[in-house]
Amino acid sequence: MSCVTSAATQARAAGGPRAIVAGATGFTGALAAHLLWRHPDFELVAVTGRSELCRPLQEVYPRYRVPLAIEQLEPDRLEGIDAAVVAYPHAAAAPTVAMLRERGIRVVDLSADFRLRSLATYEHWYGAHPRPELLGEAVYGLTELHRAQIADAGIVANPGCYPTASLLALAPLARAGLIADVVIDAKQGISGAGRVFDESTHLSMAGENIVPYKVAAHRHTPEIEEQLALLAPAQGKDPADLRVQFQAHLVPLDQGEMASCYVTTTRPVQAEELREMYADAYAAEPFVEVVADPPGVLEVRETNYCRVFAAADEHTGKVIAFGAIDNLWKGTSSQALQNLNLMFGYPETRGLL
Amino acid sequence: MSCVTSAATQARAAGGPRAIVAGATGFTGALAAHLLWRHPDFELVAVTGRSELCRPLQEVYPRYRVPLAIEQLEPDRLEGIDAAVVAYPHAAAAPTVAMLRERGIRVVDLSADFRLRSLATYEHWYGAHPRPELLGEAVYGLTELHRAQIADAGIVANPGCYPTASLLALAPLARAGLIADVVIDAKQGISGAGRVFDESTHLSMAGENIVPYKVAAHRHTPEIEEQLALLAPAQGKDPADLRVQFQAHLVPLDQGEMASCYVTTTRPVQAEELREMYADAYAAEPFVEVVADPPGVLEVRETNYCRVFAAADEHTGKVIAFGAIDNLWKGTSSQALQNLNLMFGYPETRGLL
């Protein structure tokens, strides 16, 4: 970390926990940096990356007015750092998380490396795990499901955006043991593809298009299955019992994600029971809004809110549940902040309203 | 029909079947008029509507260069007309279709009024039928499924766009008796909402949004169920046996529609069997393209093509099938032309390539 930082920048220093974002040049790392920079308590002291070195982050992401220059991550200059958000690709994240943990830094990891409890499941979908010994230390960072453990965690494995929307839509049904089978059809804006420059993101090809991707092969499936199994009344049940059919699509907007979940229930569910179940489940949640009409993703854009709506279909007997989020916010980076708030003793909504 | 038509316009007269479009001010009627106008054989002689009277259609729809002026439909001035496309709302269409039939005019009706064979099913979803006596005369106009009957029909009930995409994606599985259960998650551009001016179509609200609509209540369901039952090996089976879970969403583009179908099969299906099944089903179809990768709707924009892709998911055992169309073209108006070609003895692709 050796780029010169201006006096104006340093003036912002505050006295709260000192944080860095590792991998700030991607969409989610940059947003995490933005949210930390404007947070009233955390002090963002460095943003690191492998490209765009020494450029102020706000040059690369003009909307995120973060004046810090992008630096290389140097392990021997991390003294005094309390918190880190790691926004690396899968498999690349684990070694850096391990290095940060060795220095006592509490980490929110945005990758998939620590999301699964089962090493076997990880290896089935991703190959060998770079740091399996740390799996036990990690807590799954869907705040609404694991609040207590997150508060004390050294590693928080931030969920994927698809699992976030899907699990918040399904959790009340899962807890009630009502999910016999589920199809999740998810739609996401192009920001979900990240800072990737190819046919999938070129406006002339991605605009005015709807494209399914990773058919019958989406890595978010095991994460959803594992968490649904944990929620089920008979915990400890083999997650393999419920195979989730998950399918993602890219649609032509920037930020926004809708998980449409079609549940075959274990017994008939009436509209009134469903309404109460969802109202009760989220009554105390500051960031989950159970709404009376099907939500649009624009309603939660650039917020940490998830809007949830469920309906019983009398014609088919199925339950349909929708979860709407901003994939970059609640789906990733603002949920990371929500978790950091918990980890460092701040109100969960701090800097996020 | 009394607006003055210019000599230049009349000069186009050709000698082929003389056609009108009733209800040409809506999106689908206007497109049908455009396609008839540029068709090498049909002679479009009038476009009618209840608004925009005496304005050239090309003023209302500049992209569709149809110079004919919009007139009121006058039953006593229909002599010499051979064909009509009726683009009226549901229930409003039937009386006009009946009036046209009385004059011997062959009709492609874009409404739902004649799509269902079962009067009981119609009444369950739509209320009393205005002309039930004509139900027997009507043929369901999904060209690929009912080609032979369409050729001789007096009334062709053009399918809805959602059933078109869904049924083409599912037909090979239905014919093989493989569908035990199916969830259809459909996404459509804003043109699907029609020439309607409200929150659902305002760019500031519909752009950058994804919105499910008509949750657990979509009227396209019975049409899909009835046709899947007809395709099943044991024809005559009660369509009620298969309840289709159908859900529509609006996504921020103009034209395009994707039906993502998740099928629980009656027996395990392997990838190779699936590939052959779809290849065989559509080998001779000029407008159905079985593709090797998940299709995007942009690939079929402003064409009469439907792209179909199916995959077996080893993890869940389900089959996923996609149907991608342009909702205004193959989903509605160009399929109407495809049917008119058949009805009047022209090659099916005439004027559509």
Next chain:
Amino acid sequence: MSCVTSAATQARAAGGPRAIVAGATGFTGALAAHLLWRHPDFELVAVTGRSELCRPLQEVYPRYRVPLAIEQLEPDRLEGIDAAVVAYPHAAAAPTVAMLRERGIRVVDLSADFRLRSLATYEHWYGAHPRPELLGEAVYGLTELHRAQIADAGIVANPGCYPTASLLALAPLARAGLIADVVIDAKQGISGAGRVFDESTHLSMAGENIVPYKVAAHRHTPEIEEQLALLAPAQGKDPADLRVQFQAHLVPLDQGEMASCYVTTTRPVQAEELREMYADAYAAEPFVEVVADPPGVLEVRETNYCRVFAAADEHTGKVIAFGAIDNLWKGTSSQALQNLNLMFGYPETRGLL
């Protein structure tokens, strides 16, 4: 004002200036309400409108989480109100502004009613003025140009979005007496058309389109001309001396506006002189960013920033200056807050960073 307001809502009351938004159902009024609601000092006590009565504003505008119910504006229930934002159409605003002033309420008016100093100019473009006697009391609310008078004003006439972007782009040249002739070509997102439901805002017609509107007839012209004349070194000069060529276009995005200004200068201007002129002009401005590359409107989306860039064209001798804003924010509602901050003694950036 008689809709019941929940205890939760009332709990937000704070002790700062008590404000209302009159006309909160339109895009700009709703955003002003949102910004006041989340402001740390102002207390938003009522939102009024003529439609959507008794609905919480957050139902009509889900993104703006303002729980207050929309009420009718009742003049005899305004006791204790300190500030008002009036978001009415032109001509409808003036009588309400007058009524509020009689009660001692300080007003930011978003309409054009009080923007022009010259009654004759107003009458030329808009017809008879409803309250000409108040013209003298009003201050033009482009904060960066009239900061001192705004602080003490009873009526602040908030500028139009086009004049805001144009004047901030041109002010340094105007002050230096360099503008001999100017063409302003402005492009704006569809939110600029407001909560209007017709062809101009339907996604199928406005999306994928670029449309010039109000050709040779745009009412923002006199406002720009009057302010440029005020800025010129020889103040008091007849504004008619400089006729501004202004042209607006709608382009397919939601929020964002670019004013591209082509200036024939009174004498040759070199790049270096230009750079210094702009740097000096805005060095102390918290919300004007002079940038080194042509700005995109996305860089200022949902902020109160204006980005300005100017270049000398050696080939033609002209100066090109760009002003990029969010038309709903700096172009209207957040600038209203910036002015309210000044009027009530708060730091100008309060609640806007």
Next chain:
Amino acid sequence: MSCVTSAATQARAAGGPRAIVAGATGFTGALAAHLLWRHPDFELVAVTGRSELCRPLQEVYPRYRVPLAIEQLEPDRLEGIDAAVVAYPHAAAAPTVAMLRERGIRVVDLSADFRLRSLATYEHWYGAHPRPELLGEAVYGLTELHRAQIADAGIVANPGCYPTASLLALAPLARAGLIADVVIDAKQGISGAGRVFDESTHLSMAGENIVPYKVAAHRHTPEIEEQLALLAPAQGKDPADLRVQFQAHLVPLDQGEMASCYVTTTRPVQAEELREMYADAYAAEPFVEVVADPPGVLEVRETNYCRVFAAADEHTGKVIAFGAIDNLWKGTSSQALQNLNLMFGYPETRGLL
């Protein structure tokens, strides 16, 4: 040219002029191939490129159903070829054009290499010219301006899309000697950036944005200046006399381009004179539509039409003229076909309506 071409493909052979597209992997080359493939007379026999070798063009561009495989251009296998469209970058095109000419092939070149008559002007903007000896043989391919020479030309230098829209909007004024000064503000969809994958085309950055580019440095300027000088009554005048202020912007759509031209006239022009001037200028043109209201680019999308609208501004005395085209069609590839039709004796509209 050695990729195997299927029998089905060869079956299309027709007997008309045999054509190739060199550089078919870019947006404009691919569209030219599509238009030639579906043309009733030309026979497209090969598409060449430097990447995507041996892939059917319709795999790379699914919307353009051209089954020919992409091949390398091999000079010794060009026997029997009559026509070529060259879609190479500037400077790269000239040597290939020369090679094709040596073999007697008539060429429409989409690059800038042969657009300027003045070698000095070319060298000022582009550097050394690779084949200056061919400049005299080339005809500027704005069909409406140089129809007669195009019919006999060996090389047609297809205009840039910006000059096409600008010149068609300005030609009537130029011919009347009315242009004393002109500012052209152009807006274009993202397809104008081509098959380029970077920040300027990523939907998350280009969507919801408006960005000026190449400020005070646009290479289309000299082309416009030279053609305006040619049109002026006193031909032979030094083109340097009129310096055109041209500025381009990217706006968030796929295809479409608007040139807004602000003309200071040499004498006052009234509305009626202007109307007649434009009506007369384009009365016989099949592809130029003088319209009564400001046109939107959606009205000409995927057509060879240019819509033109002009108005006199009484307030400023200036004339405003708009030219709306599809940048890929009339702006480039369909105009190439229009020219090929002329060159080979077909009606100009052949295959383009």
